Amino acid sequence: MRSLIFTAVIMAMLPAAFFSPFVGVLLWSYVSFGSPQRLTWGISDAIPFALVIGLTGILGWLVTERRKIPTDRTTWLLLAFVFAYTISTYFAIVPSEAWPKWWLITKSMIYVFITAALLTNRVRIHALLWVMVIAVSFYGIKGGLFTLYTGGNYRIFGPVETMIGDNNHIAAALVVILPLMNYLGRQSQNELLRLGSRAAIALCLLSVLASYSRGSFLGLIAMLPFLLQHSKRKLLSGVLIVMLLAFSISFMPTQWVERIQTIQTYQQDSSAEGRLEMWTAATKMAVARPLTGVGFKGPYIQTVMDKYSPGTTARAVHSIWFENLGENGFPALFLWIALAVVAIQNCRYIIRRTKNAPQLKWANDLAHMSLCGLVGFYVGGSFLSLSYWDFYFTLLVILAATRRIVVQELAPEAKWILFNRTAAAAAARARLAPQRPLGGTAD
Amino acid sequence: MESIFFLFGLMGVVLVVHWAVVNDRAGNHGKTTGLFAMRDAETETAKPAVKPPIHPSARPPQRG
Numbered sequence: 102m103r104s105l106i107f108t109a110v111i112m113a114m115l116p117a118a119f120f121s122p123f124v125g126v127l128l129w130s131y132v133s134f135g136s137p138q139r140l141t142w143g144i145s146d147a148i149p150f151a152l153v154i155g156l157t158g159i160l161g162w163l164v165t166e167r168r169k170i171p172t173d174r175t176t177w178l179l180l181a182f183v184f185a186y187t188i189s190t191y192f193a194i195v196p197s198e199a200w201p202k203w204w205l206i207t208k209s210m211i212y213v214f215i216t217a218a219l220l221t222n223r224v225r226i227h228a229l230l231w232v233m234v235i236a237v238s239f240y241g242i243k244g245g246l247f248t249l250y251t252g253g254n255y256r257i258f259g260p261v262e263t264m265i266g267d268n269n270h271i272a273a274a275l276v277v278i279l280p281l282m283n284y285l286g287r288q289s290q291n292e293l294l295r296l297g298s299r300a301a302i303a304l305c306l307l308s309v310l311a312s313y314s315r316g317s318f319l320g321l322i323a324m325l326p327f328l329l330q331h332s333k334r335k336l337l338s339g340v341l342i343v344m345l346l347a348f349s350i351s352f353m354p355t356q357w358v359e360r361i362q363t364i365q366t367y368q369q370d371s372s373a374e375g376r377l378e379m380w381t382a383a384t385k386m387a388v389a390r391p392l393t394g395v396g397f398k399g400p401y402i403q404t405v406m407d408k409y410s411p412g413t414t415a416r417a418v419h420s421i422w423f424e425n426l427g428e429n430g431f432p433a434l435f436l437w438i439a440l441a442v443v444a445i446q447n448c449r450y451i452i453r454r455t456k457n458a459p460q461l462k463w464a465n466d467l468a469h470m471s472l473c474g475l476v477g478f479y480v481g482g483s484f485l486s487l488s489y490w491d492f493y494f495t496l497l498v499i500l501a502a503t504r505r506i507v508v509q510e511l512a513p514e515a516k517w518i519l520f521n522r523t524a525a526a527a528a529a530r531a532r533l534a535p536q537r538p539l540g541g542t543a544d
Numbered sequence: 545m546e547s548i549f550f551l552f553g554l555m556g557v558v559l560v561v562h563w564a565v566v567n568d569r570a571g572n573h574g575k576t577t578g579l580f581a582m583r584d585a586e587t588e589t590a591k592p593a594v595k596p597p598i599h600p601s602a603r604p605p606q607r608g
Binding site: 102103106107110114117121123124127128131135137140222223224225227228231232235236239242243287288289290291294460462463506509510 | 546547549550551553554556557558560561563564565567568570571572573576579580581582583584
């Protein structure tokens with residue numbers, strides 16, 4: 102039944118995706134970030150939804166609304182990153198493993214560029230954020246209720262065979278969307294949505310804890326000072342956040358507390374030690390092949406591992422930084438870091454420029470909350486393999502689009518200020534100039 | 545239970561798509577309407593504000 106409804110709804114919206122390609126972007130985002138098709142069985146199994154929606158959207162973009170892909174720092178860096186990992190894949194040690202992953206990532210990247218082209222106004226940005234949040238929070242809300250019901254004795258996982266399937270990955274994804282949910286709640290006029298977003302935040306927070314992911318827990322903690330920074334009533338917000346966190350933690354069983362406490366004694370923990378070992382192995386791979394790394398999936402292949410780091414068991418690198426370094430070499434890592442720097446710069450620029458612009462309060466809120474999400478992702482992601490997460494790249498283009506809108510909106514104002522300043526300077530010069538009598542010369 | 549959540553999610557996406565199409569013309573300035581309507585500067589300023597006190601010199605002269 103679920104399968105039939107899902108198929109019917111998506112198929113019914115396909116014509117809209119052609120005539121209004123942004124609808125295609127929204128549908129693609131839902132299918133790509135939330136993988137709802139993984140939760141259906143039956144007729145939907147035979148339909149490649151992502152491909153169908155993707156092709157319809159691209160066709161619509163080419164035929165009905167062909168907007169140029171913006172040429173800002175984010176898109177140039179994304180393009181350079183695609184180029185870097187393509188070169189790395191070409192020289193991969195095991196191409197048969199690398200190319201399928203290349204295709205998986207590249208098709209998402211194509212849509213990231215189309216998203217960048219079609220994010221032309223705040224309504225589109227807002228709608229896309231809603232879809233992104235709905236797609237991922239589904240697992241957080243469901244997991245939060247499950248945690249309440251079972252007392253936190255079971256781990257929360259994401260949709261199987263997807264980028265966020267692992268418990269650590271779904272937890273990191275939820276950490277990123279927590280502040281975005283706060284943004285959507287704050288910006289909604291509808292009281293029910295505002296209340297709903299708060300309830301969803303609480304449930305997703307429980308899910309993050311119930312994932313037993315220590316990295317995401319650290320990401321959550323790292324995010325808090327940034328959340329407080331944005332709050333008008335810092336003390337009250339701080340007390341509320343600490344109370345919510347304390348309540349959630351007190352709800353978790355002792356096995357959870359024991360697991361989190363191993364952060365302090367990571368030298369004795371095999372999982373943490375394994376991560377350090379993999380980071381060392383990834384660095385060795387990058388040092389041996391600095392320009393290209395070993396290619397996608399290299400660290401997962403035992404023969405590759407034996408060549409560069411004998412004695413280490415091949416598995417996931419468990420770090421967004423080292424995964425990039427080992428698989429794609431130093432150029433790709435530097436580009437990835439540059440993307441992160443530009444994203445933070447975009448946030449800071451938007452926050453600074455919109456501080457005194459009430460009409461752009463939404464952009465100010467969005468930049469603040471995105472900054473929190475990014476910090477959570479960089480800290481939490483340091484312990485898990487999510488370097489090529491399309492949700493993250495989409496958030497980067499959202500920030501770039503918001504910056505463009507802010508620049509565009511403040512441009513007339515800036516011109517007016519410049520005009521006023523020039524006029525004021527001219528007046529000051531006139532006042533300072535030696536006075537000449539009216540109707541004649543001084544001498 | 546999961547099916548209910550699934551349908552809620554799907555319904556939410558359909559509503560967002562509809563909202564985006566209907567409000568697309570509002571762009572960066574216009575007022576948005578519907579379930580996902582955004583708070584805008586007008587909504588913010590429409591809140592009842594406390595009247596600033598009037599300085600006695602600014603008051604109109606009283607007659608009689």
